[in-house]
Amino acid sequence: MSHKLLVLSDIRARAGAFVAQWREAEGYERGEAQSFVRDLLRVFGITRSTAAVYEKRAQRASTGGQGYIDALISGTALIEMKSAGADLVKAEAQALDYIESLTQHERPDFVITSDFRSFRLLDLTADAGKDGLLEFSLEELPAHVEDLMFLAGYRRAKFGSTDQEAASIKAAQLMAKLYEHLESTGYDDHQASIFLIRTLFCLYADDAGLWERDLFSRYIEERTSEDGSDLGAQLTTLYQALNRPEDNRYGRADDLIMAFPYVNGSVFGEAVDIPYFDRASRELLLQAAYFNWSSISPAIFGSLFQSVKSKKARRELGEHYTTETNILKLIRPLFLDELEERFTKAYAKKRELEKLLEHLGSLSFFDPACGCGNFLIIAYRELRGLELRIHERLQQLDPTRAQLSLDAGARVHVTLTQFYGIELEEWPATIARTAMFLVEHQANQAVNLTLGYAVPMLPLQDSARITVANALHADWSQIIPPTTSLYVMGNPPFLGDNTRGADQLADLHNAWGGDKTLSRMDYVTGWHAKALTLFRDPRYRGEWAFVTTNSITQGDQVPRLYGWIFEAGWRIKFAHQTFAWSSEAPGAAAVHCVIVGHTQNAKANPRLFEYERPKAEPHEVPVRIGINAYLQDAKNILVEKRSAPLSSALAVVEYGSKPTDDGNLIIEPDQYAEVIADPVAAKYVRKYVGARELIHDEDRWCLWLDGMDPADLNRSRTLRDRVEAVREFRGASRASATREYPHHHLFRQLAKKDANYACIPIHVGEGRRYYPVALFDADVIASNANFVMNDPDGFQFAIMSSSMFITWQKAIGGRLGSSLRFASTLTWYTLPLPSVSPSAREAIATAGHGVLEARALHPERSLAEHYNPLAMDPWACPQVVDG
Known part of the structure; x- marks a missing residue:
């Protein structure tokens, strides 16, 4: 059989011949079933006996008895034949009974039953609530070949479905086992990467219609020894052949080698050493070959495939990958929704639809932190899907277009050459290029199925432009040619000010230039800097959006970053407020992120997406004024830190007392009885309140030795031992100020108040309707996990x-994850409190005492319980204060 793709019209013709051949058959199950099935599969290009297993022995789950499956295509279809006139519902039940005994990779997605006169097709992957059932006669087969195209390797898996996710995870696990074998033999890591990519391509091509079905698995079975000793050499020979046109190959006498089509050097060009295989590893490769690779998602699989080199990541395959849902949160409002809307408006206008096609071909897409290419893959897939719908609509408006199939390849406007990426490491960059080939093939298959003509698939013509480089040092204009329709997008590395290293700080300085103050700037802002630089070049016009840590829209980072962005003429086009994004990196915790898109188009209507909780679904809210740098529908005012309160009515705030004592001045609950039993030490015991004690009303104490009688050290072994332990601990400190601090009986930093003071936790939960704060008298010592300020009148x-x-x-303050983070210089000293008259001050203080009185009604409750947003007593809310 030719390796050329069987197009829909060819398959229909074969189906018609099949009907003519079998319409007069007697229809005996035992005598004719296998011939019927073989001829049926031949219609869809399955000509080799090993592609389907006939008369496969299987056990019935209901009875435990043995039986035979008429035909099984592993991972794809089970076919059960009955004599003419038999009950196909019972035949289907029998087939389902057999499935329970099959291995995971053998289990099919479809069950086909037939009595020679009619067919019954059951889709086992159908969504819940849908029966996935289709029945038709033998004569109707040509009209239903599209429903059976999965037999030819065409799969219309629902993108993002659980079935597709499961298939992608299984595929990655198989590749991980192959990598483990290569690693165990000492095969060079770079060459192992190349070998795995080539093997992946062949495995996928075997099931997806790129060449004759199961040609690769047949090559392994027929051209290699069972002990695996020559497998590496034979695969090397095959991979060399795939890099050469058929008429320029070595070994042209080998019909099996010549059955493979020319692919080209983008996948098979580089020479590599011959890997070592044995019997077990050959079986491993065959196991991978028997898996159905046509159902994987290139995006999900790419993320997982990137992780196979890490032992820890291999153990966790399937637990961590960037979801397509999250990627669509960026690309939809950045460009896809607008293109969809344009399609809707042009639906009845042929000329406008043709203009939209031309527009799609003029766009460029760039991910400067592309990893394994997820954003590019999903963007390409969605654009090809939109393009296909436009072609479908044009055929409806002008049926003569369907007859013009010779230039099918030229009709594709969205090509891989429009997609660019930068990736720091070679391995994920290679995965990105290959995954783009796979998603292109899936898109071409959809064209072939829907429009009835074939887009050429091999040899590979185009490739996504993925550059291996440091994105913060590379000149982006040398990677992307000038364009007036550029979309820059992606998910740069999540490194905060405290987690980046010296190299990353150097990257930031390189991106921003030497005249910017970059302390407390997140690493991701380097990508903002490079985007600003690129678009300052008048040859480039477009828009950009990144998934970033939410800290770039909070705290003191905001005025610096967005001061530069707004100064350059950009405004916020859309934004997703804080939500939990699962990182691609295996083992990484969910990061609290935002997505912000930027445009210079003053007419663009801003779109804002809110989340009730970080892991909730987004909902879009109307924007009346505009989206500011804090991702609020409000005026674009940038709030900068102050060293003193803006309002003279507000008190100065300072950190609580810091012990720096290795716990020796602190008294835990299980130590309290022992310390209080020492009458000398007991004189100095004070209630000690850290953030947890403040919020959850837990007990802790400290030894407050300010003003201590020196003689008490000799009177109390408790005091003497603990102070000596503090001295030893501080003496070993790397900080000279701590080593040289002379008063080892005192806290390292003292912030004790002599009168009533307000105690403020630094961090509180995001859902709080009011900030939980306490009033203490001078005998309570607040730790440096809180802020304190004098407050004699409340x-x-x-x-x-x-x-x-x-x-x-909440609007301007920083956060730790999603928790609110109080900062005196940013959220207290900047508070725009109107001037307060003496009478207003007294009324406000009185209302505050009302809050304390409401709390006192339930002394058993902690602040966490009092301020639980789901259970606050409505009468306990300090409404008077707000008035």
Whole structure:
């Protein structure tokens, strides 16, 4: 059989011949079933006996008895034949009974039953609530070949479906086992990468219609020894052949080698050493070959395939990959929704649809942190899907277009050459290029099935432009040619100010230039800098959006970053507020992220997406004013830190007392009885409140030895031992200020108040409707996990307990993950409190005391319980303060 793709019209013709051949048959199950099935599969290009297993012995789950499956195509279809006039519902039940005894890779997605006169097709992958059932007569077969195209390797798996995810995970696990074998033999890592990519291509091609079905597995079975000793050499020979046109190959006498089509050097060009295989590893490769590779998602599989080199990642394959849903959160509002809307408006206008096709071909897409290419893959897939719908609609408006099939390849406007990426490492970059080939093939298959003509698939013509480089050092204009329709997008590395190293800081300086202050700037902002630089070049026009850590839209980073962005003429086109994004990296925790898209188009309607909780689904909210740098529908005001309160009515804030003592001045609950039993030490015991004790009302104490009688050290072994332990601990410190601090009986930093003071936790949960703060007297010691400020009349407490303050805190304050993070210089000193008259101050303080009185009604409750947003007593809310 030719390796040329069987197009739909060819298959229909074969189906018609099949009907003519079998319409007069007697229809005996035992005498004619296998011939019927073989001829049926030949219609769809399955000509080799090993592609399907006939008369496969299987056990019935219901009875435990033995039987035979008439034909099984592993991972694809089970075919059960009965004599003419038999009950196909019972035949189907029998087939389902057999499935339970099959291995995971053998289990089919479809069950076909037939009595020679009619067919019954059951789709086992159908969504819940759909029976996935189709029945038709033998005479109707040509009209139903599209429903059976999975037999020819055409799979219309639902993108993002659980079935496709499961298939992708299984595929990655198989590749991980192959890598483990190569690694165990000492095969060079670079060459192992190349070998795996080539093997992946062949495995996929075997099932996806790129060449004769199961040609690769047949080559392994027929051209290699069972002990695997010559497998490496034979695969090397095959991979060399795939890099040469058929008329220029070595070994042209080998018909099996010549059955493979020319692919080209983008996958098979580089020479590599011959890998070592044995019997077990040959069986492993055959196991992979028997798996159905046509159902994988290139995006999901690419993420997983990137991880096979790590032992830890291999153990966790399937637990971590970037979901397509999250990627669509970026590409839809950046460009796809607008293109879809344009398609809808042009639906009845042939000329406008043709203009839209031309427009699709003029766009460029660039991911400067592309990894294994997920954003590019999904963008390409969605654009090809839109293009196909446009072609379908044009055929409806002008049926003569269907007859013009000779230039099918030229009709494709969205090509791989429009897609660019930068990746730091070679391995994921290679995966990205290969995955783009796979998703292109899936898109071409959809064209062939839907429009009835074939887009050439081999040899590979185009390739996504993936450059291996450091994106923050590379000149982006040397990678992407000038264009006026460029979309820059992606998911740059999540490194904060505290997690980046010296190399990353150097990268940032290189991206931003030497005149910028970059302390506390996230690593991801380097990609913002490079985008700004690229678009300053008048030859480039377009828009850009990144998934980033949410800290770039919070705290003191905002005025610096967005000051530069707004100064360059950009505005926010769309934004997703904080949500939980699962990183591609295996073992990585979910990161709290935002997505922000930028445009210079003043007419673009801004779109804002909110989340009730970080892991909730987004919902779009109307934007009346515009999206500011804090991702609020509000004026674009940038709030900078202050060293003193903006309002004279607000008190100065400082950190609580810091012990730096290795726990020796702190008294835990299980130590309290022992310490309090020492009458000398007991004089110095004070209640000690860290953030946890403050929020959850837990007990802890400390030894507060400020003003201690020196003689008490000799009177109390408890005091003496603990102070000596502090001295030893501080003496070993790497910080000179700590080593040289002379007062080992004192906290390292003292912030004790002599009167009532407000105690403010640094971090609180994001869902709080009010900021939980406490008022303490001077005997309570607050740790440096809290802030403190003098508050003799309770006015500061009242202001901080108001909805006015929590609104300000949530809008401009920083966060730790999704938790609110109080900062005196940013959220307190900048609070735009109107001037307060003496009478207003007294009323506000009185309202604050009302809050304390409401709390006192339930002394058994902690602040966490009082301020639980789902269970707050409505009468306990400090409404008067807000008035």
